[in-house]
Amino acid sequence: MRRDLPAIAFLLLLAMAPFIGFGEGHQLTLLARSMIFGIGAVSLALLVGGAGLASLGHAAMLGFGAYAVVVLDDAGITSMAIVLPVAMLAAAGFALLTGVIAIRTSGVHFIMITLAFGQMAYFTAASLSAYGGDDGYTLYGRTEVFGTRLLENRLAFHYVCLGALTFTWGLCRLLLASRFGRVLRAARENELRVQAVGFSPYPYRLVAYVIAGALGGLAGVLLANSAEFIAPSYLSWQRSGELLFMVILGGLGGLHGAMIGALVFMGLEEWLPHLLGEHWRLVFGPLLILSVLFLRGGLVGLPASLRGIGRG
């Protein structure tokens, strides 16, 4: 379909990236991280753009995935066939437990209660002294795929991340276009109308929240493997804020917005320190504010607003 073209083009570009000048080690590392946070951002966009649930605790889902890798690694289990399902189930389980309460609220209360649950996960991680507590945990080997150390190869890891991102995007895209997704989208636009025709939005939102949690867990597994190190700071509320910002920076006009937002965000985070030195956040913060103030449709809405200015 035509509206999927930008997303497909973006994914194709990522597939070609290693061969069109982004094949160096640090570039591949940056791209992999962008794709991993892209998975987190797309799953969050399912909530924000699809269900109207602005979660400020999504980093906890990634954290659950990452800590599942850590806990299993510590127990000597490094097979992806076990790690991945456990991680996604753990994140989904956390999403289910907290979602049962959080989804009862809406608007600002939802933002704050997800923030609070995120903090709960953060403090839990910080208190896990068996896994390094505040100092974090270093992975000495990446998760094994079918008994091989496939993920240690940068190029292979690139395509694994790309595959996971494509899967996440495709799944969320499918969900939003389904019966289920229609109820979600309708409840976001007009909850009362949806109830009046006979739907209670709660179970639909909860399921979406759990699915987004599981996908966050997927991102977490890759994150742990990419960094080979996991610390509680990955679960902090600032991280959740960054994920939310990626979604909004990209724009809610389509799920590809979240992918683009993640790439631009990670790019800025990489490039600004090179350009500006230690205190790059002095520029980054105001950039963030300006983009919220002036980039209302996000990056994917930019062409349309530019056309608007051109006409005006």
Place this chain on the structure above:
Amino acid sequence: MAEPLLELRDLQKSFGGLRVTDGVSLDVVPGEIHAVIGPNGAGKTTLINEITGRLLLDAGRVIFGGEDVTHLSMAARARRGLARSFQITSILPGFSVLENAALAVQARHGSSFRFCRPVAGEAALNGPALAALEAVGLGTRAALPAGSLSHGEKRQLELAIALATEPRLLLLDEPLAGAGPEETTRLIEILLRLKQQYAILLIEHDMQAVFALADRVSVLVYGRLIATGTVAEIRADAAVRAAYLGEDELA
């Protein structure tokens, strides 16, 4: 008389010290339009909200199709065939006109916990949705974004959404509100056609419309029913004339 489809028994509701519904009992039998009229602030919309479950009652019972639905949620009542239109248009502006109606069909046809198949092309939903749109004269507008419709068309869409839920009873809250003279004529025609198929509880300000449409009329004043009867009886009722009609409407 036939078994009533909807029966309200002694409904009570107060907001703080204000009694907004005070011992209301009425019924709607299959095939009739039962209109509820009354001056502004009489508690008409409140009554609809109580019947649909948007507001919880302090006391009294709502019986629909022989079942006590007093403690059911709005969604559960809708699934049993209680459909409403809103006084202030409540549609999904970002959805297409067809999708607005298809969502309502979807509520009655199979599970909505289906995750894979694209819903936009589901003929089982779009067919009945289109039929509902055609029943209110919006068939040609199906592909437009609902937000782009004119005010009168949005009122028609409200009706279509209600019809698409395959209701047994329509609760229409001022379906003519804000419509111009031409639109009013068109909407009254539509309502007359709907009358053949559905029982309707109609709340309306436009007396001409009420007298043209209703089989029975109940008059609500300050949360109390002061009279129920045929159009002729209500026109002749002294208490009604004093409380309400005498003002200006019965010229």
Place this chain on the structure above:
Amino acid sequence: MLLLLLQGLNGLQLGILLFLVAAGLTLVFGVMDFINLAHGVQYMLGAYLAAFFASLTGSFWLALLFALPSALAFGLLLEWLVFRHLYDRDHLSQVLATFGVILFLNEGVKALWGSAPLQVPMPALLSGGFEIMPGLQYPIYRIAILGAGLATAGLLWLVVERTKVGMLVRAGATNAPMVAALGVDIRRLFMGVFGFGAMLAGFAGVMAAPILSVEPGMGDNLLILAFVVIVIGGIGSIRGAFLAALMVGLIETLGKSLMPDLMRLFMDPSSARQTGAALASMLIYIAMAAILAVRPAGLFPVRAA
């Protein structure tokens, strides 16, 4: 038992600080429907201003005197530069833009004063201990914080409940369009509430400066606690914020000191310490979840849901 009393006092004192931060937050949110993540950095700013003026003048009291109007001015400046352009935007945009303010200010203090914690000397008048019961000393300064906080809370209550401005603020929290319709200059009311809230947070920062280390990011954790407070208390409610702040302060402090001991009843000491600490950090969030599960709008909801 003694420990319990001491920890109780510490908890109350944290609660008071929390209240000063949460009061501004809840007013700003209640009156303007504006969610300000940057409120925590205003607390941090208060502490830094205190440190700055204290090193300049050598006196805590002069630092307090200068820091308060500076915090106020800074709040107004932020309102003018950023926040007022966000009042008619959705909560998500407000969250993100104020998140940007946090990044900027945390980095700003780092650039100006470095990342190492600063110390603010305790005023001589208030240093030393006070014997609250035979053999039990409690720092005078902490008692002074309690007193000053309570006095501020009382003053705030008087202003909000008994003055015309307070009436407008309360009316604004219930129904802002109505207040605007009454011909009140809502923009000035907003600015006033905002500046006042910023000053309260700054005041909390100044008071905390001598007993906590003044460092970048110190406002972030307090901000989260303050959010918990206003959510528990009911957004927009000063009374709710006060009670919830004391509650959160007590739970947080007592939990941290008692939980590990409590856990020792069930498990061996080292895992008890670990589990206890984790549970203690989570207690307030559990409390918040429990309260919201029962009362989704908090203990003292201002707006009819």
